[in-house]
Amino acid sequence: MTKLHIIAFDGTAYDIDAENGSTVMENAIRNSVPGIEAECGGACACATCHVYVDDAWTGVVGEPESMEEDMLDFAFDVRPNSRLSCQIKVRDELDGLIVRVPEHQG
Amino acid sequence: MPDVTKTPDVTKTDVLIVGAGPVGLFAVFELGLLDLKCHLVDILDRPGGQCAELYPEKPIYDIPGWPLITAQGLVGRLMEQIEPFQPQFTFNRMISALEKREDGSFRATTDEGEVFEAKAVVIAAGGGSFQPKRPPIPGIEAYEGKSVFYAVRRMEDFRGEDLLIVGGGDSALDWTLNLQPVARSVALVHRRAEFRASPDSVNKMFGLHEEEKLRFQIGQVTALAGESGVLRSATVKGPHGEVDIPCTRLLPFFGLTMKLGPIAQWGLNLHENLIPVDTEKFQSSEPGIFAIGDINTYPGKLKLILSGFHEAALMAQAAKHYISPAERIVFQYTTSSTSLQKKLGVA
Numbered sequence: 173m174t175k176l177h178i179i180a181f182d183g184t185a186y187d188i189d190a191e192n193g194s195t196v197m198e199n200a201i202r203n204s205v206p207g208i209e210a211e212c213g214g215a216c217a218c219a220t221c222h223v224y225v226d227d228a229w230t231g232v233v234g235e236p237e238s239m240e241e242d243m244l245d246f247a248f249d250v251r252p253n254s255r256l257s258c259q260i261k262v263r264d265e266l267d268g269l270i271v272r273v274p275e276h277q278g
Numbered sequence: 279m280p281d282v283t284k285t286p287d288v289t290k291t292d293v294l295i296v297g298a299g300p301v302g303l304f305a306v307f308e309l310g311l312l313d314l315k316c317h318l319v320d321i322l323d324r325p326g327g328q329c330a331e332l333y334p335e336k337p338i339y340d341i342p343g344w345p346l347i348t349a350q351g352l353v354g355r356l357m358e359q360i361e362p363f364q365p366q367f368t369f370n371r372m373i374s375a376l377e378k379r380e381d382g383s384f385r386a387t388t389d390e391g392e393v394f395e396a397k398a399v400v401i402a403a404g405g406g407s408f409q410p411k412r413p414p415i416p417g418i419e420a421y422e423g424k425s426v427f428y429a430v431r432r433m434e435d436f437r438g439e440d441l442l443i444v445g446g447g448d449s450a451l452d453w454t455l456n457l458q459p460v461a462r463s464v465a466l467v468h469r470r471a472e473f474r475a476s477p478d479s480v481n482k483m484f485g486l487h488e489e490e491k492l493r494f495q496i497g498q499v500t501a502l503a504g505e506s507g508v509l510r511s512a513t514v515k516g517p518h519g520e521v522d523i524p525c526t527r528l529l530p531f532f533g534l535t536m537k538l539g540p541i542a543q544w545g546l547n548l549h550e551n552l553i554p555v556d557t558e559k560f561q562s563s564e565p566g567i568f569a570i571g572d573i574n575t576y577p578g579k580l581k582l583i584l585s586g587f588h589e590a591a592l593m594a595q596a597a598k599h600y601i602s603p604a605e606r607i608v609f610q611y612t613t614s615s616t617s618l619q620k621k622l623g624v625a
């Protein structure tokens with residue numbers, strides 16, 4: 173099990189035991205984290221699962237691929253540490269990962 | 279003011295289908311086998327609903343008989359399959375009003391005032407109509423319809439204005455290029471220097487930027503300034519801080535999202551934005567109005583394309599009965615019935 177810390181916009185932290193291979197979005201939805209909508213169910217087709225990766229983790233998590241980067245155009249208040257959480261797969265190295273939910277998904 | 283002297287064009291059809299997603303398309307087939315002609319209306323500019331708009335290139339693995347088919351591929355096949363029934367389409371229109379008439383038929387009106395008369399109505403509206411995403415810029419609502427527009431219906435409306443266009447896809451780039459000669463000034467704002475739009479449009483845009491015929495600014499709009507709906511300027515946060523761009527019109531292009539829309543006002547029973555139906559007829563609370571595909575709900579409902587296809591087949595029987603109660607429907611196979619094969623144009 174890999175620990176994820178998803179912090180909602182109001183500051184509430186959701187500490188989640190996640191299975192490797194699942195996505196950060198799936199874990200957020202399963203635990204009803206407010207602000208993650210995931211309208212398209214993880215197909216990288218809606219940009220309503222936008223999160224900010226904690227600065228300490230951006231290197232480990234890595235950069236979005238070009239399809240995700242294109243999809244981020246549909247998100248709001250996009251920052252250099254923005255990712256779509258359905259495109260982040262949980263793996264051992266992400267144990268302790270911190271991501272934050274933006275104010276709006278649009 | 280609507281022109282009351284002009285009687286609107288009325289299109290008559292057997293069955294009006296609201297929504298041309300995969301399920302609405304397949305309904306044409308099932309209704310066609312029962313000799314019912316269909317007219318489909320969709321707010322999108324092409325058939326396919328979610329398949330065409332959200333994931334055209336993605337593979338679907340659970341369409342019976344197709345181990346793998348892309349979403350757009352499925353739409354193409356459906357269009358081919360229903361072709362013999364010559365369905366009529368009206369795109370770029372939303373059905374905004376629906377009323378039942380005394381004789382049990384229906385009258386529907388689009389957002390542009392076109393009128394349809396039908397003997398039965400099938401709501402195949404999926405997750406609702408696709409509508410432009412509203413960027414969460416504080417106070418943007420107050421400018422909508424006056425200074426902020428999500429689509430261009432008439433280019434003339436933008437003549438002589440200072441435009442700010444936001445986005446990096448084809449809509450944003452095409453309108454930047456098309457409106458540039460008409461507007462007084464054009465600024466394009468996008469969050470990065472890479473675009474999803476066709477490279478040709480992007481090159482043209484950068485060309486005009488270099489000739490100083492438009493301004494391209496990297497960044498995101500964070501605030502609007504103006505009074506009573508009249509826009510004066512927008513604040514754009516970029517990599518090097520904030521700039522104010524004077525503008526009188528803002529056109530944000532952030533793609534589409536599904537909203538239930540006007541269906542909520544048609545007097546039908548709804549449950550959490552879905553239309554409850556029975557599983558024999560797939561009929562709504564109003565006899566003669568049926569609901570199939572993602573828009574309906576019943577115990578055990580799965581939002582799958584294949585479920586929608588099944589619903590279409592059963593609904594067609596019920597719709598036929600609603601329209602011609604005296605006619606006996608004979609159950610037949612397309613494999614062996616010459617009468618069905620004639621309708622399909624293969625016998």
Ligand SMILES: Cc1cc2nc3c(=O)[nH]c(=O)nc-3n(C[C@H](O)[C@H](O)[C@H](O)COP(=O)(O)OP(=O)(O)OC[C@H]3O[C@@H](n4cnc5c(N)ncnc54)[C@H](O)[C@@H]3O)c2cc1C
Pocket residue numbers: 211212213215217296297298299300301302303319320321322326327328329332333337338339340371372373374402403404405406407408538539540541570571572573581582583584586
């Ligand atoms: C990324 C993704 C992957 C998916 N993968 C699968 C899969 O593998 N297998 C599967 O079975 N399903 C899958 N689905 C679900 C599938 O796409 C839907 O079940 C299907 O599209 C529903 O079809 P529909 O015809 O009911 O509605 P939709 O496809 O939603 O089409 C409804 C149409 O109605 C229009 N409309 C609504 N209201 C109005 C109005 N008032 N006036 C005019 N037009 C209106 C809308 O604009 C829309 O075009 C997936 C969905 C997504 C988003």
Ligand code: FES
Pocket residue numbers: 197209210211212213214215216217218219220221243256257258259
């Ligand atoms: S869930 Fe739609 S893009 Fe991530």
